[in-house]
Amino acid sequence: xxxxxxxxxxxxxGTGKKITLECSQTMGHDKMxxxxxxxxxxLHLIHYSYGVNSTEKGDLSSESTVSRIRTEHFPLxxxxxxxxxxxxxxxxxxxxxxxxxxxxxxxxxxx
Amino acid sequence: xxxxxxxxxxxxxxxxxxxxxxxxxxxxxSVYLFWYVQxxxxxxxxxxxxxxxxxxxESINGFEAEFNKSQTSFHLRKPSVHISDTAEYFCAxxxxxxxxxxxxxxxxxxxxx
Numbered sequence: 001x002x003x004x005x006x007x008x009x010x011x012x013x014g015t016g017k018k019i020t021l022e023c024s025q026t027m028g029h030d031k032m033x034x035x036x037x038x039x040x041x042x043l044h045l046i047h048y049s050y051g052v053n054s055t056e057k058g059d060l061s062s063e064s065t066v067s068r069i070r071t072e073h074f075p076l077x078x079x080x081x082x083x084x085x086x087x088x089x090x091x092x093x094x095x096x097x098x099x100x101x102x103x104x105x106x107x108x109x110x111x
Numbered sequence: 112x113x114x115x116x117x118x119x120x121x122x123x124x125x126x127x128x129x130x131x132x133x134x135x136x137x138x139x140x141s142v143y144l145f146w147y148v149q150x151x152x153x154x155x156x157x158x159x160x161x162x163x164x165x166x167x168x169e170s171i172n173g174f175e176a177e178f179n180k181s182q183t184s185f186h187l188r189k190p191s192v193h194i195s196d197t198a199e200y201f202c203a204x205x206x207x208x209x210x211x212x213x214x215x216x217x218x219x220x221x222x223x224x
Contacts, residue, residue, distance in 0.1 A: 004154075006154075033211055035214075040120060040216065040217070041216055041217075042115070042201075042214045042215055042216040042217065043155075045211045045213075048211055056210070059213075090154060090155065092155075097160075097162055099157045099160055099212075100147075100155070100157070100212060101157075102147075102154035102156070103154050104152075104153055104154040105153075105154050
């Protein structure tokens with residue numbers, strides 16, 4: 001059973017607000033990921049982390065930022081949310097070739 | 112660059128009928144292949160994967176997929192579907208040296224009674 005948690009599950013906020021999406025995993029995995037998912041579209045990698053203090057931008061350009069101060073924690077921050085940021089954000093972690101373990105997602109709506 | 116194509120965005124099927132969800136990938140290097148399932152309002156769950164060895168891989172709930180290198184395909188099949196199989200299915204590929212999975216756009220399987 002995968003143990004990776006995302007909060008909040010749903011968030012509706014106004015334009016210009018700062019938001020942080022939380023992601024935590026208890027499996028001790030070094031690699032963690034943030035994907036963005038829009039309806040009917042493929043998942044796009046927006047951030048990747050090899051381990052503590054190691055983060056990289058993904059394949060899809062994103063105005064969000066991430067940090068990895070602890071192995072188990074990989075939060076994503078938007079300094080000033082806009083309607084174009086409305087999407088579902090999926091956090092995942094992995095170890096070796098076991099595949100990715102995903103959280104349940106955070107659905108963000110920016111008005 | 113690698114990419115994944117899932118040709119069918121939606122596949123309606125009657126309960127107990129067979130189903131095939133198609134997946135093709137493009138990559139010039141060795142790849143690892145995955146199928147994930149996403150139930151409504153949930154995250155993605157790993158269904159099955161091909162890493163090496165036998166080209167036919169199976170999941171615990173009756174799905175199977177066959178890696179075909181010459182066709183660059185990894186189609187997902189089930190001989191008899193249930194209502195509970197209704198979900199979105201994503202094919203994904205990881206090339207050696209790549210840092211993360213590349214996903215297809217998903218296929219929505221709708222099982223009707």
